[in-house]
Amino acid sequence: MPRQVDYEERRRQIAEAVRLLITRSGMEAVSLRDVAAEAHVSMGAVQRCFRTKDEMLLFALEDISRRVGDRAKARIEASDAPRSAATLLDRTLSALALVDPEDRAEAQVWGAFVAHAAVSDQLAAVLRETYGKLHDLLVWLIGYGQDTGELTPTADPATEARTLLALTEGLTAQVLVGHLTPESAQEALRRYGRGLLTRG
Template identity: 75%
Template sequence: MPKQVDYEERRRRIADSVCSLIARSGMESVSLRDVAADAGVSMGAVQRCFRTKDEMLLFALEHVSARVGACAQDRLARSPEPRSAVTLLERTLSAMALAEPEDRTDAQVWLAFVAHAAMSEPLAAVLRETYTKLHDLLVWLIGYGQDTGEFRADADPEQEARTLLALTDGLTAHVLVGHHTPESAHGLLSRYAAGLAAPPR
C-alpha cells in the first residue's frame, strides 16, 4: 500500500529548512535544490509542494510570522500571577523584539524577509498583516491597563501601539548586530512600559 504523505507537515518542514538556510547564509542561499537537501526530501517533493521559489518563500514567511505571533501570545499566557498590565506588556514586547538569545534565528530570518519584502509585494502583504495583528494586540494590552487603572488614562492606545511596534522592530536589528544587548533592549522596553503607568493615587 502506498505510503500516505502529509503534505502540510512536509510544507512546514520545507519552510523550516528555508528559515534555517536564511539564518545560516542569507536569502541568496535559498534554492529549491538546497532546500530539498536540507529538508531531506527530493527536488520533486519540494516542487510538488511549491510550484515556484517565490511561492515557497511566501509560505516560509507566513510560517515564521505565525511563529512570532504565537511566541508573543505564549509569553503573555505564561506571565506570572498576579498579571499586572506592565508585566504583560513587557513580556509581549520582549517576544516581539526577538531579543532573547533563543530568538536569534527567527530574528535573522525576520529581518531578511523584511529587506526582501521591499522588492516583493506578496511578501510585503504578509508582513503588513502580521504587523496589524501585533499592533492590535498592543492596543488591547494598553486598553486593558487603562481599564484596570494601571496605565495613564490620557495615553492613546493606537499611537502608543504604533510607537512600540516600531521600537520593537528596530531593537530586533540592534540586538542582532550588537548595538544593543538583550539586557539593554529589555531595559529600554521596560522603561517605556513603566512610562505608561498611571501616577500613584
C-alpha cells in the same frame, strides 16, 4: 487522508529548511536546490509543494509569524500575574522584540523577510497583515491597562502601539548586528513601558 497529512508535513519540513538556510547564510542562499538538499527531499518534491520560490518563502514567513504569536501567548500564560495589564504588555513586547539569545534565529529570518518584502509584493502583504494584527493586540492591551487604571489615561493607544511596534522592530535589528546587547534592548523597552504606567 494520509496524503493530505503528508503534504502539510512536507511543507513544514521545507519551511524549516528555508529557515535554517537563511539563518546560516542569508536569504540569497535560498535556492531550490539547496532547500531540497537541506530538507532531504528531491527537487521535484519541493516543486510539488510550492509552485514558486515566493510561494515557498510566503509559507515559511506565515510559519514564523505563527511561532512568534504562539511564544508571546506562552510567555503571557507563564507569567506570575497574568491579569496585570503591565505584565501582559511587558511579556508581549519582550516576545515580539526577539532580542533574547534563543530568539536569534527567528530575529534573523524575520529581518531577512522584511528586507526581501521591499522587492516582493506578496511577502509585503503578509508582513502588513502580521504588523496589523500585532498593532491591534498592542492597542487592546493598552486600552485594557487604561481600563484597569494601571496605564496613563492620557496615552493614545493607537499612537503608543505604533511607537512600541517600531521600537521592538528597531531593537531586534540592532541586537542582531551587535550594536546593542539583549539586556540594553530589554531595558530600553522596559523604560518606555514604565513611561506608560500611572505609577512609574
